[in-house]
Amino acid sequence: MEVKTAKKENKAIQAPTTVTGAEAVIKCLLEEGINTIYGYPGGAIMPVYDELYKYQDKIHHVLTRHEQGATHAAQGYARVTGKVGVCIATSGPGATNLVTGIADAQIDSTPMVCITGQVGSHLLGSDAFQETDIVGISTPVTKWNYQVTKASEIPEVLAKAFYIARSGRPGPVLIDITKDAQFASLDFTYKKCTGIRSYKPFPKVDLSQVERAADLINSAKKPMIVFGQGVILGGAEALFQKVVEKAGIPAAWTILGLSAMDTDHPLNVGMVGMHGNYGPNVLTNDCDVLIAIGMRFDDRVTGNLEHYAKQAKVIHFEIDPSEIDKNVKADVAVLGDVKETLQLLLGFLQPKNHDAWHQKFKDLYKIEYDKIIKNELNGKQEKLGMAEVIDEINTYSKGDAIIVSDVGQHQMVACRYAKFNQSRSNVTSGGLGTMGFALPAAIGAKMGMPNRQVVAIIGDGGFQMTIQELGTIFQTKVPVKIVVLNNGFLGMVRQWQQMFFDKRYASTELINPDFVAIAKGYYIKAKQVTERSQLQEAIKEMMDSPEAYFLEVKVEQEENVFPMIPTGASVSDIRLE
Amino acid sequence: MEKKNYTVSIYTENNIGLLSRIAAIFLKRHINIESITASKSEVNEVMRFIIVVEVTEEQVKKVAGQIEKQIEVIRAYYHTDEELIFQETALYKVNSAEFVEDLTIQDFIKETNARIVTVTPKFFVIEKTGKRHEIDNLYDKLKPYGLMQFVRSGKIAVSKNEMPISSILEDFNTININS
Numbered sequence: 174m175e176v177k178t179a180k181k182e183n184k185a186i187q188a189p190t191t192v193t194g195a196e197a198v199i200k201c202l203l204e205e206g207i208n209t210i211y212g213y214p215g216g217a218i219m220p221v222y223d224e225l226y227k228y229q230d231k232i233h234h235v236l237t238r239h240e241q242g243a244t245h246a247a248q249g250y251a252r253v254t255g256k257v258g259v260c261i262a263t264s265g266p267g268a269t270n271l272v273t274g275i276a277d278a279q280i281d282s283t284p285m286v287c288i289t290g291q292v293g294s295h296l297l298g299s300d301a302f303q304e305t306d307i308v309g310i311s312t313p314v315t316k317w318n319y320q321v322t323k324a325s326e327i328p329e330v331l332a333k334a335f336y337i338a339r340s341g342r343p344g345p346v347l348i349d350i351t352k353d354a355q356f357a358s359l360d361f362t363y364k365k366c367t368g369i370r371s372y373k374p375f376p377k378v379d380l381s382q383v384e385r386a387a388d389l390i391n392s393a394k395k396p397m398i399v400f401g402q403g404v405i406l407g408g409a410e411a412l413f414q415k416v417v418e419k420a421g422i423p424a425a426w427t428i429l430g431l432s433a434m435d436t437d438h439p440l441n442v443g444m445v446g447m448h449g450n451y452g453p454n455v456l457t458n459d460c461d462v463l464i465a466i467g468m469r470f471d472d473r474v475t476g477n478l479e480h481y482a483k484q485a486k487v488i489h490f491e492i493d494p495s496e497i498d499k500n501v502k503a504d505v506a507v508l509g510d511v512k513e514t515l516q517l518l519l520g521f522l523q524p525k526n527h528d529a530w531h532q533k534f535k536d537l538y539k540i541e542y543d544k545i546i547k548n549e550l551n552g553k554q555e556k557l558g559m560a561e562v563i564d565e566i567n568t569y570s571k572g573d574a575i576i577v578s579d580v581g582q583h584q585m586v587a588c589r590y591a592k593f594n595q596s597r598s599n600v601t602s603g604g605l606g607t608m609g610f611a612l613p614a615a616i617g618a619k620m621g622m623p624n625r626q627v628v629a630i631i632g633d634g635g636f637q638m639t640i641q642e643l644g645t646i647f648q649t650k651v652p653v654k655i656v657v658l659n660n661g662f663l664g665m666v667r668q669w670q671q672m673f674f675d676k677r678y679a680s681t682e683l684i685n686p687d688f689v690a691i692a693k694g695y696y697i698k699a700k701q702v703t704e705r706s707q708l709q710e711a712i713k714e715m716m717d718s719p720e721a722y723f724l725e726v727k728v729e730q731e732e733n734v735f736p737m738i739p740t741g742a743s744v745s746d747i748r749l750e
Numbered sequence: 751m752e753k754k755n756y757t758v759s760i761y762t763e764n765n766i767g768l769l770s771r772i773a774a775i776f777l778k779r780h781i782n783i784e785s786i787t788a789s790k791s792e793v794n795e796v797m798r799f800i801i802v803v804e805v806t807e808e809q810v811k812k813v814a815g816q817i818e819k820q821i822e823v824i825r826a827y828y829h830t831d832e833e834l835i836f837q838e839t840a841l842y843k844v845n846s847a848e849f850v851e852d853l854t855i856q857d858f859i860k861e862t863n864a865r866i867v868t869v870t871p872k873f874f875v876i877e878k879t880g881k882r883h884e885i886d887n888l889y890d891k892l893k894p895y896g897l898m899q900f901v902r903s904g905k906i907a908v909s910k911n912e913m914p915i916s917s918i919l920e921d922f923n924t925i926n927i928n929s
Binding site: 371494499 | 762763766767770771774777778811812815816818819820821822823824919922923
């Protein structure tokens with residue numbers, strides 16, 4: 174292959190040094206400013222691990238207990254830092270174990286570079302030991318992938334990999350390197366990639382579209398914003414807040430947009446989507462202008478598209494042209510990085526407030542509060558509820574913590590109740606819904622932001638999907654806080670079985686082990702809470718712990734998450750019970 | 751929305767694996783590929799894929815968008831038949847005995863502007879280039895005589911409107927040299 178990159182030189186070319194392909198991989202990582210990586214060794218990647226041994230003072234390699242754990246840890250790291258997460262695995266099963274994490278990173282636009290070893294190039298296609306076509310397997314779930322068979326390709330290919338992973342709409346890249354390419358020598362020089370002729374990560378902003386958007390917003394009577402992760406990925410949080418405040422528009426978030434704006438901001442009206450807040454869901458079908466910013470109209474957000482915001486003019490701010498009109502037709506599409514487009518928009522906006530309209534959100538919140546939130550927070554039922562636990566964590570975190578949630582009921586509750594006052598603080602598997610995400614992602618998040626409190630909220634089902642990463646926590650002594658909300662069920666599936674399958678609880682009840690004993694087996698401080706009276710003390714002890722801490726909370730077994738938009742229903746038909 | 755034939759023209763870098771990446775986009779959406787060709791294009795080192803699908807315009811628009819999003823795809827266009835000049839080529843292998851004995855076959859060939867490519871004592875190979883229905887027409891005529899083999903190429907097409915790949919590539923170079 175010839176990698177087509179821009180001709181422009183960034184700096185004087187260093188004198189080449191002769192190194193092996195394996196050492197070149199490490200030198201590329203250092204050139205890209207990478208100092209923490211996650212992985213698992215094996216036959217076809219051993220030359221790279223041999224170099225990691227030599228470079229261990231420069232690169233911290235975290236040995237996870239499973240390659241999937243390495244991907245989620247790299248994702249957690251990337252999500253909180255904005256840098257590219259890196260993971261390494263061997264060929265065959267090592268590589269295939271990465272696939273879930275790669276798919277998760279793809280759908281949630283997380284920058285990640287995965288490096289896999291591959292059998293020697295003379296063995297390719299021979300069904301050699303641990304040979305698998307990982308380039309073929311990962312094609313539909315990577316932003317880009319490539320197989321290196323010559324050592325001399327490594328610097329240029331890895332430079333391109335990092336550029337692609339982080340530019341435009343970020344995503345995962347997989348580079349597969351044959352073992353002979355790792356052993357062979359090359360003259361190493363590194364030049365960061367600054368452009369690829371067939372790749373257009375930043376669409377040119379069309380000022381007239383920004384003006385059209387501003388005109389619609391300025392004349393709107395009932396405007397509503399729905400923002401997603403694009404605001405975070407574009408580093409546009411402060412700018413976004415200025416737009417919201419100047420135009421006085423109620424702003425709701427998608428699950429991945431959470432924490433881009435303080436949860437206590439007066440114009441933050443909560444979450445949209447299946448288990449989102451009542452107001453923003455209902456009023457989606459009442460607003461006159463819907464302003465979507467850095468979000469992609471996922472089906473969990475829109476419910477039935479036939480009845481989604483049909484009355485509204487839709488403005489879509491988006492960096493990825495293929496998202497425009499994909500699910501919801503935009504009346505005005507503003508292509509570009511939101512950091513650029515929102516800056517332009519701000520200049521055209523007239524200062525406004527929409528108090529009467531905003532009041533509608535507050536009124537609907539009051540209904541939701543009285544019917545659901547009040548009861549969930551005040552512990553009306555005998556057993557502890559999930560919301561009480563999140564609320565207690567809020568009390569101690571004051572919105573400063575990074576909350577890493579897994580997938581299911583506890584995730585919805587965590588996102589509904591957690592308070593945030595900093596961006597990049599909500600780490601969860603949104604698009605793919607990957608159970609087992611949170612424990613390893615919390616490891617990466619804590620390593621990426623060592624000075625911040627990182628709390629993983631996990632269900633008893635998801636916890637057991639990557640429970641082995643307790644070993645990584647023990648070995649690295651990374652002080653993450655782990656809360657398992659144990660209801661003895663795969664709760665979200667059970668809730669659907671209750672509501673839509675006449676309570677036929679097929680394979681959703683879990684007979685669980687002694688989680689505290691398991692955590693203690695890994696020498697992690699651990700405690701179990703079964704009564705409401707123990708909760709406050711236990712959360713305090715956990716939050717104050719300088720070391721990793723495991724807290725199991727036995728919660729109500731058959732609690733349901735509401736509000737809820739049943740599948741196929743319209744957002745405004747959201748149910749409160 | 752009405753389904754019809756759309757021809758997707760994709761200009762790409764020449765890289766291993768890109769065919770599979772593009773095919774996966776159709777697979778993910780459960781769209782059957784009617785025909786596919788890949789070849790060099792008019793631009794040095796740039797490949798051109800021509801893929802025919804029967805879908806709605808909305809579907810083809812989204813698919814083209816997803817294809818264009820791939821890193822090594824320079825540009826993806828889609829066209830209806832009316833917007834294209836297109837041809838297919840087919841080869842028909844016919845038993846020589848039948849061919850020599852039945853003069854009507856020879857008449858078909860003349861009538862349809864087909865061409866004899868090879869003659870051997872055992873078989874003849876006939877070539878026909880044209881529209882799909884013309885190729886089908888000759889196929890139907892030859893079929894009763896016992897076609898030994900038949901193969902048809904994918905559609906190849908050029909658009910009536912311009913597809914300015916060279917200038918897209920030049921723009922890239924200018925932007926990157928000046929910035």
